[in-house]
Amino acid sequence: MKIGLLQVSSPDDESPADRRRRVRDRLLAHPDALDLIVLPELWSAGYFHFDRYAELAESPADSPTLAVAAQVARERGCWVHAGSFVERRPSGALRNTAALVAPDGAVAQQYSKVHVFGYRSLEAELLEPGDAVSVAQTPFGPTTGVTCYDLRFPPLWDELVGIGAELVVVPAAWPLARSEHWRLLTGARAVDNQVIVVACNATGTHGGVEAGGHSRVVDPWGRVLGEAGTAEEWLVVDVDPTVVTETRNEFPVLRDRIRDYAALSSADRNQPAREANAP
Numbered sequence: 001m002k003i004g005l006l007q008v009s010s011p012d013d014e015s016p017a018d019r020r021r022r023v024r025d026r027l028l029a030h031p032d033a034l035d036l037i038v039l040p041e042l043w044s045a046g047y048f049h050f051d052r053y054a055e056l057a058e059s060p061a062d063s064p065t066l067a068v069a070a071q072v073a074r075e076r077g078c079w080v081h082a083g084s085f086v087e088r089r090p091s092g093a094l095r096n097t098a099a100l101v102a103p104d105g106a107v108a109q110q111y112s113k114v115h116v117f118g119y120r121s122l123e124a125e126l127l128e129p130g131d132a133v134s135v136a137q138t139p140f141g142p143t144t145g146v147t148c149y150d151l152r153f154p155p156l157w158d159e160l161v162g163i164g165a166e167l168v169v170v171p172a173a174w175p176l177a178r179s180e181h182w183r184l185l186t187g188a189r190a191v192d193n194q195v196i197v198v199a200c201n202a203t204g205t206h207g208g209v210e211a212g213g214h215s216r217v218v219d220p221w222g223r224v225l226g227e228a229g230t231a232e233e234w235l236v237v238d239v240d241p242t243v244v245t246e247t248r249n250e251f252p253v254l255r256d257r258i259r260d261y262a263a264l265s266s267a268d269r270n271q272p273a274r275e276a277n278a279p
């Protein structure tokens, strides 16, 4: 399968509507036959534009960000991970919600960021955390997504493996200042969960913060199948999704995973609390 990641910049002087048109045109113009297109976290509003979250919040029913993804999916006949957008919930609360759109334009899987970010960020103050993970069956295998800061929390990834995920899309707005963490954690999550990680970062400076770019795709063996630079650019990578099953069969560490370490000290030492639903 061919995956195209467009690492978008969200300059302060570009309106979200102009950006959506510009990005849509770039997505429609790519000359290759792409099977999956991926966009970054909150690219339309700009992640670091916290002052605009409330004004730019979108309802999934008429989300302009999802409309771009659906148009591109239908016209190109491919899957599109829309990145994420500021979602306005029926309660009025806001979430950082990502969505995977199928070639018919319908949302096949969606996820609201569970770990909202509070370090030099107003996200944790302004947004409500999500509370669920899910997986979609796609031609590339069971596919899911988590968002940016979620890379730092292995127990969430345990849940993804538990529900059968093999390909994990990670839209991000990860600052250049912590690019070493970005490289390390995208590789570590691919290896320790034996999944393909497709991580699409934002780039350029907005809201006073420089996003790091370096979008990357890492396979379950830790091989970096492709990595972008720091410009607003495409990264196109060929991936064989069967590498997940091959790696898990060849090197079956997930079978030895223990989810409940507290149970290890319980009376019954003959029943270690190993992963019940390991792949």
Ligand SMILES: NC(=O)CCC(=O)C(=O)O
Residues within 6 Å of the ligand: 041, 047, 117, 147, 148, 149, 150, 152, 172, 173, 174, 175, 178, 181
């Ligand atoms: N958008 C984010 O979640 C930023 C996360 C980040 O900068 C970090 O984990 O470091």
